[in-house]
Amino acid sequence: MLQAVDVNLTRDDKAVLTEVNVALNCNEVVALVGPNGAGKSSLFNVISGELLSSGQVFIEQLLRDSWSPPELAQRLAILPQSSQLNFPFSAFEVVNIGRMNKTTSHLENERVISQVMSWADIQDKAQNIYTHLSGGEKQRVQLARIFAQIWEKPSQGGRYLLLDEPTAALDLYHQHQLLNLLKELAQQQIGSLVVLHDLNLAARYADRVVVLDHGKVVAQGASNEVFTQSLLKSVFSLECEIITHPTAGYPVILC
Amino acid sequence: MKISRVPVVFAILSVSLLAIMLFSLMIGPLSFSPWQSLQTLGALFVPETFSDINATHIMVMQNLRLPRTLLCLLVGANLALCGAMMQGLFRNALADPAIIGVSSGAALGAAGAIFLSSLVLPFSSTISNELLVALFAFLGGVVVTFLVLNIASTRHGTSVSVMLLAGIAITALAGAGIAILSYFADDTVLRNIVAWQLGSLVGANWIMVGLCALVSMVLFAFIKPVAKPLNALLLGESEARHLGVNVQWLKNTLVVLTALAVGVSVACVGLIGFVGLVVPHLIRLLVGPDHRYLLPLSGLLGACFLLLADLLARTLFMPIELPVGVVMGCIGAPFFIFLLMQQKQYMV
Numbered sequence A: 001m002l003q004a005v006d007v008n009l010t011r012d013d014k015a016v017l018t019e020v021n022v023a024l025n026c027n028e029v030v031a032l033v034g035p036n037g038a039g040k041s042s043l044f045n046v047i048s049g050e051l052l053s054s055g056q057v058f059i060e061q062l063l064r065d066s067w068s069p070p071e072l073a074q075r076l077a078i079l080p081q082s083s084q085l086n087f088p089f090s091a092f093e094v095v096n097i098g099r100m101n102k103t104t105s106h107l108e109n110e111r112v113i114s115q116v117m118s119w120a121d122i123q124d125k126a127q128n129i130y131t132h133l134s135g136g137e138k139q140r141v142q143l144a145r146i147f148a149q150i151w152e153k154p155s156q157g158g159r160y161l162l163l164d165e166p167t168a169a170l171d172l173y174h175q176h177q178l179l180n181l182l183k184e185l186a187q188q189q190i191g192s193l194v195v196l197h198d199l200n201l202a203a204r205y206a207d208r209v210v211v212l213d214h215g216k217v218v219a220q221g222a223s224n225e226v227f228t229q230s231l232l233k234s235v236f237s238l239e240c241e242i243i244t245h246p247t248a249g250y251p252v253i254l255c
Numbered sequence B: 001m002k003i004s005r006v007p008v009v010f011a012i013l014s015v016s017l018l019a020i021m022l023f024s025l026m027i028g029p030l031s032f033s034p035w036q037s038l039q040t041l042g043a044l045f046v047p048e049t050f051s052d053i054n055a056t057h058i059m060v061m062q063n064l065r066l067p068r069t070l071l072c073l074l075v076g077a078n079l080a081l082c083g084a085m086m087q088g089l090f091r092n093a094l095a096d097p098a099i100i101g102v103s104s105g106a107a108l109g110a111a112g113a114i115f116l117s118s119l120v121l122p123f124s125s126t127i128s129n130e131l132l133v134a135l136f137a138f139l140g141g142v143v144v145t146f147l148v149l150n151i152a153s154t155r156h157g158t159s160v161s162v163m164l165l166a167g168i169a170i171t172a173l174a175g176a177g178i179a180i181l182s183y184f185a186d187d188t189v190l191r192n193i194v195a196w197q198l199g200s201l202v203g204a205n206w207i208m209v210g211l212c213a214l215v216s217m218v219l220f221a222f223i224k225p226v227a228k229p230l231n232a233l234l235l236g237e238s239e240a241r242h243l244g245v246n247v248q249w250l251k252n253t254l255v256v257l258t259a260l261a262v263g264v265s266v267a268c269v270g271l272i273g274f275v276g277l278v279v280p281h282l283i284r285l286l287v288g289p290d291h292r293y294l295l296p297l298s299g300l301l302g303a304c305f306l307l308l309a310d311l312l313a314r315t316l317f318m319p320i321e322l323p324v325g326v327v328m329g330c331i332g333a334p335f336f337i338f339l340l341m342q343q344k345q346y347m348v
Helices: A040-048 A069-075 A091-097 A106-119 A135-149 A172-187 A199-205 A229-236 B002-026 B034-045 B055-090 B102-120 B127-152 B160-184 B187-198 B206-233 B237-242 B247-269 B275-287 B291-315 B324-346
Strands: A002-011 A014-024 A029-033 A054-059 A076-079 A159-163 A190-195 A208-213 A216-221 A241-244 A251-254
Touching (some): A002 A040, A014 A040, A014 A216, A040 A054, A040 A076, A069 A076, A069 A159, A091 A106, A091 A135, A091 B206, A135 A172, A159 A172, A172 A190, A172 A199, A216 A229, A229 A241, B002 B034, B002 B055, B002 B275, B034 B055, B055 B206, B055 B247, B055 B291, B102 B160, B102 B187, B127 B160, B127 B206, B127 B247, B160 B187, B187 B324, B206 B237, B206 B291, B275 B324
Parallel strands (some): A029 A190, A029 A208, A076 A159
Antiparallel strands (some): A002 A054, A208 A216
């Protein structure tokens, strides 16, 4: 289990995160939702260790900092919102960077890379120059890279993915394809914490939804419990109708 | 895939390097035939076998041609290799020791050392003097690299414009410092300082060759431990950290390595710009940006490149010899402008 416990973060004397407690099991997909500036990316940076905060982050009951960096990288992979790579690597080479700690043979690496690239549905661009790809294609290459990073199952415990708006640049087909993939990965003990702006994607795919507003967790639980008209009004300032999908049963938000 | 070209590029560069070295040994006021230079070279190492070689030839080879050729090769390799490392460190293909002010910082350090040693003891070319100059040049390089890295680093990576502007400011500051030193210096010291700023291989000797060879060994020994982390660093600092890279160690190591290479090069041959800019760019065009291949091949091409530049410097206006820094400036500056034109759409 990945846990962030009692996280408080201030920036320029303003509270960015207040008493945040979030947990992620390795067999679930958890959606993190909230308006712009609610503190979603800050929470990611606290969990990944980029930002120092009061409060602690545990992975499998051990403090994050007590893991060695390569061991941590084996269990926790992070997809940033955007990447700044501006050197002419091929897409294949970018994914290969995710394999940097691995001692596996060249052949095995190539097999893993072609597998994760097909998961991210980007295998046909493997030999293209990364900087020439479209935004969505770049996003899928980066996805393949973090899949490659956590490919090997650790001897014990689960693996965790933190994805910051992974669907932002993706077309509708790939948005659904990605979330379906995350559901499948959860069955292989790879849990995902996903920042999503599309509440309907969250409602449909997430096992649990965590709602962040003004740096506080204002609701968390199953999507049909969390998404209520009053919450959407108070957090997102939206007047919405919520109906239940006629066949699948998950809530659908109509605005 | 570009990586599949690595063996071919390596083979071509190695053969070219040997050929250019041979040329470099042959050409000069006293020119040798290829066979003569090989024989003279042989006489240096196994005098018994080549006992009938002209003593003047041996002297020219031992004291002039060979140290100059080797120094040129080593400095070229060191500068190109550290240029490639620096571009990885800054995550920017426009970073070059001369452009971001590291060379000037090293030159100020070197000038300071020359000046100081002239106060304490009359300037002479002893080992301790050369080491002192190299040490000061190294320190100057370290200070400037850290400074530029800190000035230009933002949360989202290194800002190109800030990096280049910081380079301009530091170059101006170092220039002012050198000017002040030259103002108070006597004639001998002044000549030395001016010679430094032009960059020349005329004074090559075996102490310099040894010093640069040592630096080369250190640089090449670090290629393997830094290559993969550098690839990760190109994705971004956070991304590299998430991949398990010790980013702080990597940055410190690279700063020290590049300052060492630049400092020692500046101390031995003065300011030679653009090798670290042009060479890695050409290698990237040939085999792509993967540092596992970019770093060693840059070293190899850098050696060829500076040897060629020095050959031009020696032969272009024979018998007058141009400083090799001038030749590199004539090749490098237009190339830099070409790169700027090409990349300006990415820079704001």
